[in-house]
Amino acid sequence: MSIEKVILNALKTDCTGCSTCADFKADNLQHAIARLNGVTKVKVDEITGKTTIEYDTQKIILSKITERFEKLGYQVEIVSREEIR
Amino acid sequence: MREQFKGVVLVILLGLFALAGALIPGTQIAYAHEISIALTLIAVALGYRIYRHGIRSLLHKNITAQLFATIAIFISVIAGLVIPSASATGTAEAVGYLTASAIVAFIILAGMTLEDYIIHRTRGALETLIKMSPKTARVRRDGKEVQVPIDEVKKGEIVLVKPGDNIPVDGTVLSGHSTVNQATITGESIPIEKTVGDRTFAGTLNENGALEIIVEKVAEDTTLAHLIQLVEEAQEKKAPIQNIADRFTTYFLPIMTIVSSSVFVASYFTLGFEVALARTVTVLLVACPCALSIAVPVAVAATIGNASMNAIIIKGGTHIEKLKDVTLVAFDKTGTLTIGEPRVVEVKTFGNYSEADTIKYAAIAEKFSEHPLSKAIIAKATEMNLKIPDPTDFKTIPGQGVDAHFGNKHILIGRKMTETIISVEANQLMSKVESEGKTVIPVALDKNVIGIIVVADTVRANSLEAIQRLKRLGVKTAMLTGDNVRTAKSIADQVGVDEYHAELLPEQKVAYIGELKKGNVVAMVGDGVNDAPALANSDVGFAMGAAGSDVAIETADVALLGDDLTKVEYAISLSRKAFTRMKGNIIYAFIWNIVALSLAAFGILNPVLAVVLAEAGCISVVINSALLLLSKPKPLAKIKG
Numbered sequence: 001m002s003i004e005k006v007i008l009n010a011l012k013t014d015c016t017g018c019s020t021c022a023d024f025k026a027d028n029l030q031h032a033i034a035r036l037n038g039v040t041k042v043k044v045d046e047i048t049g050k051t052t053i054e055y056d057t058q059k060i061i062l063s064k065i066t067e068r069f070e071k072l073g074y075q076v077e078i079v080s081r082e083e084i085r
Numbered sequence: 086m087r088e089q090f091k092g093v094v095l096v097i098l099l100g101l102f103a104l105a106g107a108l109i110p111g112t113q114i115a116y117a118h119e120i121s122i123a124l125t126l127i128a129v130a131l132g133y134r135i136y137r138h139g140i141r142s143l144l145h146k147n148i149t150a151q152l153f154a155t156i157a158i159f160i161s162v163i164a165g166l167v168i169p170s171a172s173a174t175g176t177a178e179a180v181g182y183l184t185a186s187a188i189v190a191f192i193i194l195a196g197m198t199l200e201d202y203i204i205h206r207t208r209g210a211l212e213t214l215i216k217m218s219p220k221t222a223r224v225r226r227d228g229k230e231v232q233v234p235i236d237e238v239k240k241g242e243i244v245l246v247k248p249g250d251n252i253p254v255d256g257t258v259l260s261g262h263s264t265v266n267q268a269t270i271t272g273e274s275i276p277i278e279k280t281v282g283d284r285t286f287a288g289t290l291n292e293n294g295a296l297e298i299i300v301e302k303v304a305e306d307t308t309l310a311h312l313i314q315l316v317e318e319a320q321e322k323k324a325p326i327q328n329i330a331d332r333f334t335t336y337f338l339p340i341m342t343i344v345s346s347s348v349f350v351a352s353y354f355t356l357g358f359e360v361a362l363a364r365t366v367t368v369l370l371v372a373c374p375c376a377l378s379i380a381v382p383v384a385v386a387a388t389i390g391n392a393s394m395n396a397i398i399i400k401g402g403t404h405i406e407k408l409k410d411v412t413l414v415a416f417d418k419t420g421t422l423t424i425g426e427p428r429v430v431e432v433k434t435f436g437n438y439s440e441a442d443t444i445k446y447a448a449i450a451e452k453f454s455e456h457p458l459s460k461a462i463i464a465k466a467t468e469m470n471l472k473i474p475d476p477t478d479f480k481t482i483p484g485q486g487v488d489a490h491f492g493n494k495h496i497l498i499g500r501k502m503t504e505t506i507i508s509v510e511a512n513q514l515m516s517k518v519e520s521e522g523k524t525v526i527p528v529a530l531d532k533n534v535i536g537i538i539v540v541a542d543t544v545r546a547n548s549l550e551a552i553q554r555l556k557r558l559g560v561k562t563a564m565l566t567g568d569n570v571r572t573a574k575s576i577a578d579q580v581g582v583d584e585y586h587a588e589l590l591p592e593q594k595v596a597y598i599g600e601l602k603k604g605n606v607v608a609m610v611g612d613g614v615n616d617a618p619a620l621a622n623s624d625v626g627f628a629m630g631a632a633g634s635d636v637a638i639e640t641a642d643v644a645l646l647g648d649d650l651t652k653v654e655y656a657i658s659l660s661r662k663a664f665t666r667m668k669g670n671i672i673y674a675f676i677w678n679i680v681a682l683s684l685a686a687f688g689i690l691n692p693v694l695a696v697v698l699a700e701a702g703c704i705s706v707v708i709n710s711a712l713l714l715l716s717k718p719k720p721l722a723k724i725k726g
Contacts, residue, residue: 018334018375019138019151020200020703021382025321027205028386032317035215037236037305047141059236071314073321 001056003040003085008051008066010044010074022046032072036060049074054084089205092198095131099194102128103187122166125187129162132190134197148338150373153345154193154696157369161186161692164362189370189696196700200375203704203711204383210390210714211320214313217269217288219253225297238303246296251288255302255633258283263294270308270632271647272396284633308633312646315400315638316393320386324402326667327381333675334374341372348686356688366692367685373699376677376706380670383710388663391714396646397656398631404642407625408660410606414555414653415598417611417619418566418573421629422580422650423542427457427524429465431539433514441469443536447528448473450489450496454481458526461540486526497529506532522572541575547721548580551650554719556581558654563601565594565609565619594619610653613637613644627653655718663713670706677702 010029026046033042033051038059043052053065062081069076106125109117136159139152165183223232225243235253238244243259246252252265264276267289276292279285285298288309304310345368352361385402392399399405416422432440448466451459452473466473476496479489486499497503500515507515507527511534515525523541527534552562564585566573573587586597595618601607606624613620613628617640620626628634628641630648638644645652681698684690690698 018373018378018703019142019149020197020204020375020707021379023201024204024379024382024386028208028317028320031208032314035313047138047147048145068314071318073318073323 001085002058002083003054004057004062004081005052005054005084006062006065006081007079008053008069009077009079010049010051010069011077012049012074019046029069029072029074033065033068036065036068039065050079057083089198089202092134092201095134096191096195096198099128099131099187099191102131103184103191106187107184122183125165125183126162128187129158129183129190132158132194135190135193148342150338150375150699151193153338153341153369153372154189157366157692158186158190160362160366161189185692188693192693192696192700196704199704200379200707203707204379207383207386207390207711207714210394211313211316214269214288214309214316214393217251218309218313219251219287222253223247236304238300240300240303242300244298244300246291246298248291248293248295250291252285252291252296252298253303254285254287254298254300255307256285256298256300258285259297259299261294261296263296264292266290266292267632268396270312270396272649272652273647286633311635311638312393312398315398315644316389319389319399319401322385322401322403324381324385324406324664324667326406326664326671327385327402330377330381330671330674334378337374337377337678338372341368344682344686345369345372352688360688363692364686364688367688367690367695368682370692370695371681371685371690371699372678373703374678375699375703376674377671379703380674380706380710381667383707384663384667384670384713387711387713388659391716392656392659395652395655395718396632396649397652398638398641398644398646399656399660400642400644404625405660405663407606408608408643408657409664411560411608411625411657413561413563413601413605414608414610414657415563415565415601415619415623416582416650417594417609417616418564418568418576419542420612421610422548422564422582423544423576425542427461427540428543429461429538430523430541430543431518432536433539434536435508435511435534438530438535440536441471442530443528443538444469445471445473446491446494446496446530446535447498447526447538449476449491450479450487450498452476453479454487456481458524458540462526462538465538495531497532498526500525500527503527503529503534507534511537520571522569522575542572544576544579545648545650547648547650550721551653552581554651554654555657556583558658560654560657561605565589565597567591567594591616591618595622598622608643608653608657610645610650613640627656649721651718651721659713659716662716666709666713670709674702674706 023046026044030042030044038056041054066076102124106121106128109121135151136155139155142149143152161182165181219235221232222235222238223230223245244254258279258281262280265279266276268274269288270286287307345365348368349361349365352364388405389399419425432443434443444466447462451462477490481487486502489496518525518539523539526538528536555562562582564577564582566587567589570587573585577585598609598619608625609620609623610627611620613631614636620640626642628637629645631637631644632646643656685695
């Protein structure tokens with residue numbers, strides 16, 4: 001098993017000025033990504049849109065993950081990527 | 086779940102500290118005043134979620150309601166510490182600044198927690214589907230049965246499914262016989278018989294028999310997984326009406342910054358520092374765009390969630406808005422309004438021969454034929470529990486019929502085959518039936534016509550009801566078909582569509598949709614594969630029976646996973662209801678904000694009332710939206726089909 005950790009900026013201008021709405025969107029995103037086969041950890045920051053993901057590179061490739069973001073209406077930008085195990 | 090529990094605990098703790106802080110000054114305890122201040126400060130501090138959110142947003146160059154609340158609470162705390170005897174406003178003389186800030190923090194945090202809870206409930210529909218996703222499968226490997234995690238199952242392997250278990254994969258039945266409840270996928274709760282060669286879906290329930298299934302799709306590739314992803318994506322797709330709310334909220338908070346500063350300056354010079362401070366705090370607390378910004382997204386999620394529970398996939402907020410405007414629904418005929426396969430609808434007999442005799446001899450002659458009409462006759466014989474022996478010999482003459490022997494009996498099937506022996510009376514009867522768009526199959530036994538089998542494509546059990554429901558909604562209906570006028574008229578009369586158009590080639594259907602769109606908002610219902618171009622040209626394309634066909638689901642704006650056409654009306658009425666809610670939410674939130682703001686600016690509200698008002702506005706919008714989840718389609722009358 002080889003785990004990689006990636007930090008993404010996920011941008012969407014859906015909820016403005018309200019934490020409840022931002023939480024709602026972040027929560028939905030977090031659930032959707034967490035369900036991907038091979039993703040072991042996801043944390044979405046509802047304010048900055050910064051998303052930290054850990055995944056098993058033998059089970060899923062990064063482009064599959066970013067594709068999911070795009071399908072959910074997010075533009076993504078990779079901030080950092082490192083192998084942690 | 087743990088997050089939510091933590092949230093509730095925080096709210097309760099905050100409340101208890103605030104309460105203790107407020108009650109202690111009335112007791113005889115030593116240092117009551119100091120203890121009270123300490124407890125109240127702890128209470129305020131427990132609202133850290135609010136401040137953290139507000140400050141972090143600011144650092145991220147975003148002004149939020151939480152930032153305003155943070156500033157308001159901070160000002161109150163400072164005021165409470167600096168001017169201990171200060172009272173908030175006229176109406177709240179008894180409440181000191183410090184206590185007020187603890188109460189405000191309590192209400193905001195409680196509001197946030199409650200909203201989170203309700204909003205997460207809108208995920209419920211999706212969670213139901215997710216829960217149906219199998220985690221493991223029993224696979225045959227090296228002659229042994231092993232239980233393995235679902236992502237280790239490979240295409241082409243054989244899985245075994247016991248009675249009462251969920252089917253773990255999309256595949257084909259290799260052996261066994263059972264009934265399967267496919268409600269998860271098709272919304273149809275009546276179990277379907279499955280035997281060798283039938284397709285199965287992951288997440289459906291195997292009822293009474295054991296099945297061996299060859300794996301075709303597993304985990305994320307299954308129909309169920311695709312549906313879940315589609316719903317997730319659809320719930321994220323904005324409804325256009327949200328742009329109105331967004332435009333407003335973008336300017337709202339910057340404007341509020343100016344308003345609150347103006348209120349402070351104006352009150353400072355007319356009513357003095359203390360009143361100015363109280364009013365500014367109140368304005369900041371009431372200035373919450375939450376109700377507006379959340380009005381639409383939660384309603385969209387709830388509507389799409391509700392639809393998915395009814396085996397309807399609406400592919401985003403835009404389609405909800407289109408659906409609500411639909412004035413005409415055009416249906417494809419074959420396979421949509423009708424079942425799409427010929428069935429025996431009537432048997433006319435002559436002489437002493439019964440219906441069973443006619444079907445039996447026809448079935449013997451047709452036993453080994455693959456022709457759709459033969460299949461219809463065999464199906465009828467099976468339905469009537471008739472035993473069908475093999476014919477002694479048989480000869481199929483393409484375009485004419487069958488010439489067969491059974492023992493010493495000679496059977497002739499088909500119009501051309503019986504031309505010379507049929508009576509004038511029977512001939513007239515056949516012409517009449519044919520004029521209704523049906524097919525006639527005369528059956529002769531030893532050169533004697535014993536009966537006529539009438540075969541036709543039959544309308545689906547729910548088609549008539551579906552059309553009637555649309556009419557009741559004030560929506561016009563039309564039928565488009567490539568079939569001849571005679572057959573088209575017959576079906577159109579049976580289902581009661583307002584208009585029908587026959588003999589249309591696929592490209593003519595597309596053009597016809599264009600015609601209908603002049604003056605109507607048109608939804609087109611078809612199978613999503615053959616009529617994909619017509620669906621694409623309509624305002625809202627419905628694909629029916631879409632479960633298992635990725636193409637159909639992909640093409641459609643709305644996918645009906647099962648065959649129930651009454652869902653068309655449900656999708657439209659649900660969307661109308663949803664849109665009314667969204668619009669209502671926006672108007673309500675807008676008025677609520679203006680009223681609360683005016684009251685705050687003129688000193689009629691105190692900070693506690695202000696925050697109660699702001700949270701109540703937001704929560705009522707959230708609840709109003711979330712309630713869309715509870716809408717249900719009208720039950721169907723029991724129709725055999």
